[in-house]
Amino acid sequence: MKSLVLTTLIATLPLIAAPAFAADEINVSNGISAAGAPLAAHGVDLVALINEGNPVEGFATHSSTYDGASYYFTSAANLEAFEANPTAYLPQHGGFCSFGVSVGKKFDGDPDQYLVADGKLYLFLNAETRAAFLKDVPATAKTADDQWAQIRSVAVGKL
Secondary structure, rough: OOOHHHHHHHHHHHHHHHHOOOHHHHHHHHOOOOOOOOEEEEHHHHHHHHHHHOEEOEEEEEEEOOOEEEEEEHHHHHHHHHHHHHHOOOOOOOHOHHHHHOOOOOOOOOEEEEEEEEEEEEEEEOOOHHHHHHOOOHHHHHHHHHEEEEEEEOOOOHO
């Protein structure tokens, strides 16, 4: 009897826990970082990306957790800049491909394929989606923002 109860509990646990992880609101890597949260932005230093145009990987020794995701930085100075104003550095649309979001999808956002426009960081799946976004940045960004409001809390597999 005890094993039946345990088996039932184990079998139903994913059904109970799944909604907490189903939203996929931030594009993160599988697994967790040393800080105990999943790694966002492929570990690229967002401060260096925006301020220097340099998509360089940060280090776990300079990490910050924001909104349930870990971000790595190349220096203590970049870490401090992020922690002073995280929203100035976070990619739009949870770090998913902004062009993909504009068409209602959550594709991986690659920090090597990025754009900074009007002080906002946009990531893209590849050079083709970046080029498509660049055809009309203001209109596509607005469409992506409108779509993001609709799909933000929808699991990737449901889109």
